[in-house]
Amino acid sequence: MTAPDILNVGHDCGACPIRHRAVCARCEADELQTLEQIKYYRSYQAGQTVIWSGDRMDFVASVVTGIATLTQTMEDGRRQMVGLLLPSDFVGRPGRQTAAYDVTATTDLVMCCFRKKPFEEMMSKTPHVAQRLLEMTLDELDAAREWMLLLGRKTAREKIASLLAIIARRDAHLKLKNAKGSTVFDLPLTREEMADYLGLTLETVSRQVSALKRDGVIVLEGKRHIVVPNFDRLMEETGDDSDGGMLV
Amino acid sequence: MTAPDILNVGHDCGACPIRHRAVCARCEADELQTLEQIKYYRSYQAGQTVIWSGDRMDFVASVVTGIATLTQTMEDGRRQMVGLLLPSDFVGRPGRQTAAYDVTATTDLVMCCFRKKPFEEMMSKTPHVAQRLLEMTLDELDAAREWMLLLGRKTAREKIASLLAIIARRDAHLKLKNAKGSTVFDLPLTREEMADYLGLTLETVSRQVSALKRDGVIVLEGKRHIVVPNFDRLMEETGDDSDGGMLV
DNA sequence: TCGGCGCTTTGACCTAAATCAAACTGAAAG
């Protein structure tokens, strides 16, 4: 029904192209106008909390630039990241009153927000918007289930390799092929954030990153800049099926 | 927009009340008729595979009776359950060609299926169906993220307690309060299935169930019948916030 | 130029859960 590349076929119309591409690739002019009317931007500094779990959340939004995380925290402080939001990702729960997770800006962040009430009204009048949102939510559910396999069954080394592969693949903006065909990118997360993503401690993350470096799977330039000389080699370390990670 | 108890306000109309309640609480007569026309039932025996990951899946369905699981398997056999389907749960991916996970009947299973093509057509004509499905998918996403916290950060004992609490709460059909206020239910999973749910080995599951029994948190009658004398006591063992598990 | 302070690395040690192995239980089949 909806082409998988719909994210990339959007018309740029106004100040928030990503947003429109993300949700409204098939919007007609009047719907785009509605969106224009109810949208606004918010900026956050690195480290700032966007919203706390349980707080009233009267908007939905998409990330324009920067990175945000969704995390859950237990009473004694154990933390688990449950979502990683890169540019063009959607956040918000149409039909829900409150936030279910802490949302935090891990880098400087700009979000394009839409007041929830009018957004929901538009949704109920425009079937393909609800369908598009369903589509995106199913994608997130797939990602969450892939993540569950990682958390439940992968070794620390496999977890690290998987995370590097995910970031390298998903964050197309940062991903580059240099002359020799290496994949190059900057880690947008601290060791602690990686640990919260992977269900590890930051020490274990550090050790396994060092091990991958020692074994030549990655080259570290500084603490954050990663060079992957051979992406297939990295993929072998993830423990995933070798069919290129195609979600079948 | 949608009342949270919508699952319980449905009209019983014909042979598949659960199905209609799950997706069509607000359907008008002609939509129900459409559903009646495209629905059919399938039965599976305990242990049978409903569909393999990667197979073409040309239906969506809801569980009528019995229990099904979604699992992912790594090349070397490590398995992680990523979904547990109880009666009234929905399975299927509108807009997707193929199954993303193995779906297996863990007990005898009856599903009410709808051919995907006409179902999708109805969806695009009937905004509230797409919205309802979005609603349900968001619920699943919440459950998946709760599950991620469990997999990433909980101890074996907390995992077991959490699973028992989830089953006791979620499977309202099996849940009973007896004279003394105990919660009583039958475990619908083997130790191995519990292990695949929790990211543990079956031996660890067995040991921790024994430990909870030794400590009086649960009483075991046979291998499968569980009595929880004090549900709050069980909840304390889960590591979850004490506010009754309300998803805020 | 120098502290100071996040962030990271590395080392020594410990422990929760995995692994390996054996025995037990109970229901179904003969």
Add this chain to the structure above:
DNA sequence: CTTTCAGTTTGATTTAGGTCAAAGCGCCGA
């Protein structure tokens, strides 16, 4: 009534990853 066998329990041992502790490394601001 016995056998069988899937599912389960329990014990002994190992190990991956956690915990605690101490440096190391930039980078920013004074």
